[in-house]
Ligand SMILES: *[C@@H]1O[C@H](CO)[C@@H](O)[C@H](O)[C@H]1NC(C)=O
């Protein structure tokens with residue numbers, strides 16, 4: 001045992017050392033493979049201090065938990081609600097440690113558990129219980145976090161945090177304090193939308209203290225997104241069981257700041273329970289099991305995931321191993337320290353959503369408010385993730401793909417529809433039914449371990465059945481009091497003429513384009529339907545292509561144009577005119593051929609219209625390649641990567657959006673991107689960001705090795721060889737990479753003819769855009 005403890009001690013020292021290393025400015029470059037990729041994850045800095053809108057923030061937080069964990073634990077530096085994250089680098093006070101289900105900025109929290117250490121008089125009121133800390137005394141890794149805080153009675157509290165999927169593990173060490181305690185918060189007031197801080201709601205929960213078992217248990221029905229979406233989920237709650245390793249010296253209940261000593265039970269709003277420990281107590285460990293099913297289940301989760309006697313070092317080691325299992329599969333050579341941090345932190349971000357919603361083979365479903373057998377996931381923003389995040393998860397986490405699809409099919413069975421944006425239940429956020437795309441892509445890439453017939457019925461329903469009262473409800477963004485939004489506008493002009501009418505529905509032009517992107521029928525082999533959907537998919541987008549302006553534009557029911565400001569979902573006519581990813585040749589034809597399409601792309605970029613902060617622009621730099629102007633894709637992609645990603649607190653130019661921002665970076669670093677994800681192809685972009693990348697894909701027999709010697713000084717692609725075969729077009733098949741192999745880029749310092757006929761034929765001047773060399 002001593003030996004083991006020594007090893008674990010070294011692990012902690014290793015973690016601390018790695019962090020110290022991160023704080024120093026790192027060596028400019030290193031040439032040996034990164035063996036411990038986990039140490040390059042920088043969860044504290046990357047993406048959590050910038051502006052919540054208008055760019056400059058990933059909106060992520062430094063959380064500890066394994067990949068896809070049901071609960072992630074985070075030091076809470078402010079009260080979190082929609083558009084406000086619970087940790088913000090600009091803050092200097094910790095108010096507790098939260099087991100959050102929303103470690104990000106874009107949606108509301110659901111049933112969190114919060115644990116607050118303290119010393120002195122018990123302080124339950126949020127504003128009064130904060131303790132100052134300094135970033136210099138924080139350690140942040142994916143598996144372990146620690147911070148030193150000043151206690152209110154003097155002295156310090158050294159808090160350490162780790163977690164498994166459903167259980168948080170905290171260790172509090174009290175230095176020079178007299179009366180240590182730990183408070184467990186059941187319920188709090190929360191702001192309904194950030195616009196009006198006085199508009200609050202008070203969920204009513206419960207708390208029960210059992211000094212004999214050293215447990216504080218309770219439940220919290222808070223669901224901040226309850227005002228949107230069709231599912232009331234009346235039985236929803238987060239349940240928890242906090243088990244301590246030290247005997248209680250005293251205890252009580254706090255309700256909205258009023259303390260009742262020796263009380264073991266409380267119900268209501270703004271409620272907490274606390275345990276005091278004998279004066280002089282040095283260390284208190286608490287493990288907090290979280291459940292969506294019951295307190296008993298939360299207790300079972302503790303016993304199963306972090307049984308009595310487990311040290312926090314053991315928990316951290318296990319969680320670190322879970323990250324290493326994924327991150328060490330990818331080795332990069334020739335990366336600067338900054339690039340390596342951006343790259344591996346990106347991977348860390350791509351493996352958080354959707355998160356596990358099942359416990360011990362069962363899950364609570366908010367769709368029918370019942371507990372079912374099976375596994376389940378929640379926390380999607382499919383409008384974002386269908387682009388590249390899903391393709392990336394298919395490569396790096398294939399063992400979860402069928403289960404994730406099966407989970408969406410359960411949502412369909414229990415709620416009647418596939419999810420759009422599921423945050424416990426449907427929230428109707430964004431437009432389109434891109435779950436269809438996820439399922440089609442999974443099928444196209446060989447995943448079959450789910451009920452294919454149900455899958456077909458579910459996507460067929462999306463494509464053919466309009467929402468309730470489709471003629472009279474516009475389904476505007478976050479409209480309250482409406483049913484499932486799905487393909488709003490399907491029953492109006494769309495079915496007959498091909499566009500969603502902008503006088504009847506919000507975001508009509510974006511809807512028209514997004515609804516067209518559905519090729520699922522062919523993937524499922526229903527050929528009669530396939531012909532119908534193909535015709536629709538190929539025709540509908542161009543019903544809103546305005547020949548007079550050369551842009552997509554919304555139309556009203558009678559066919560008139562609605563103007564270029566109307567009908568967009570988080571984008572404009574520039575981004576959305578390129579939104580025909582399944583038919584780029586058709587779009588090129590409408591734009592007058594390759595040369596004028598490439599010129600249009602130049603106008604888009606040179607005019608500052610490419611808004612990489614949001615997803616509709618993500619595929620656009622790749623489109624030059626499909627118009628015979630690959631050298632220009634090579635320039636643009638490098639530029640976007642350099643300008644929009646770095647390892648500062650403002651690192652991501654836009655919200656991470658469940659991993660899509662980082663998935664763009666990761667694929668671009670490999671040298672290719674899934675422009676049309678359901679086609680099972682990738683478009684080759686720039687040279688890879690690093691000289692050599694070795695990817696040990698879980699389902700592949702051999703590693704995928706991507707080489708591009710001399711790349712840093714040679715930005716242009718001369719040729720690409722895949723498993724020894726020269727590529728004459730810039731398109732890779734999924735089969736080329738899925739089972740490993742080699743991709744070799746020959747690079748050049750000068751623009752090359754490869755895949756660039758349009759430019760070489762002299763119809764275009766060389767780009768004035770400066771080429772970026774990293
Ligand atoms: C972090 O806090 C700063 C200062 O209050 C604020 O400007 C920024 O929007 C916050 N960032 C996030 C992601 O909440």
Ligand SMILES: *[C@@H]1O[C@H](CO)[C@@H](O)[C@H](O)[C@H]1NC(C)=O
Pocket residue numbers: 132133134150
């Ligand atoms: C904590 O308290 C000590 C001693 O009073 C003080 O020197 C230090 O600056 C405080 N730290 C923070 C982060 O407030």
Ligand SMILES: *[C@@H]1O[C@H](CO)[C@@H](O)[C@H](O)[C@H]1NC(C)=O
Pocket residue numbers: 192193196199227
């Ligand atoms: C509070 O906010 C909710 C959600 O935005 C809104 O429906 C409600 O009308 C607001 N209440 C008041 C009193 O402003």
Ligand SMILES: *[C@@H]1O[C@H](CO)[C@@H](O)[C@H](O)[C@H]1NC(C)=O
Pocket residue numbers: 202256269270
């Ligand atoms: C809690 O107390 C504050 C002031 O002390 C009061 O404004 C608020 O309404 C109370 N909340 C509840 C839910 O009782």
Ligand SMILES: *[C@@H]1O[C@H](CO)[C@@H](O)[C@H](O)[C@H]1NC(C)=O
Pocket residue numbers: 261262
């Ligand atoms: C709480 O219980 C303890 C132990 O029985 C007792 O000493 C103490 O006086 C009680 N406190 C109050 C406020 O009732």
Ligand SMILES: *[C@@H]1O[C@H](CO)[C@@H](O)[C@H](O)[C@H]1NC(C)=O
Pocket residue numbers: 542543544545546547
């Ligand atoms: C645009 O022009 C093409 C070719 O002349 C025509 O087929 C198409 O109907 C026109 N589109 C619209 C929306 O008017």
Ligand SMILES: *[C@@H]1O[C@H](CO)[C@@H](O)[C@H](O)[C@H]1NC(C)=O
Pocket residue numbers: 503556557558559560
């Ligand atoms: C079509 O509808 C728009 C408003 O929805 C109206 O301004 C326009 O005059 C109508 N055009 C025709 C030809 O009826």
Ligand SMILES: *[C@@H]1O[C@H](CO)[C@@H](O)[C@H](O)[C@H]1NC(C)=O
Pocket residue numbers: 593594625626627628629755757
């Ligand atoms: C446009 O470029 C693509 C990609 O190089 C090529 O396949 C296609 O044939 C070109 N189209 C025309 C009309 O030249």
Ligand SMILES: *[C@@H]1O[C@H](CO)[C@@H](O)[C@H](O)[C@H]1NC(C)=O
Pocket residue numbers: 056057643644645646647648650651652653
């Ligand atoms: C990092 O990227 C953000 C977002 O694009 C940008 O605002 C910031 O200036 C960049 N910081 C550095 C040091 O390059």
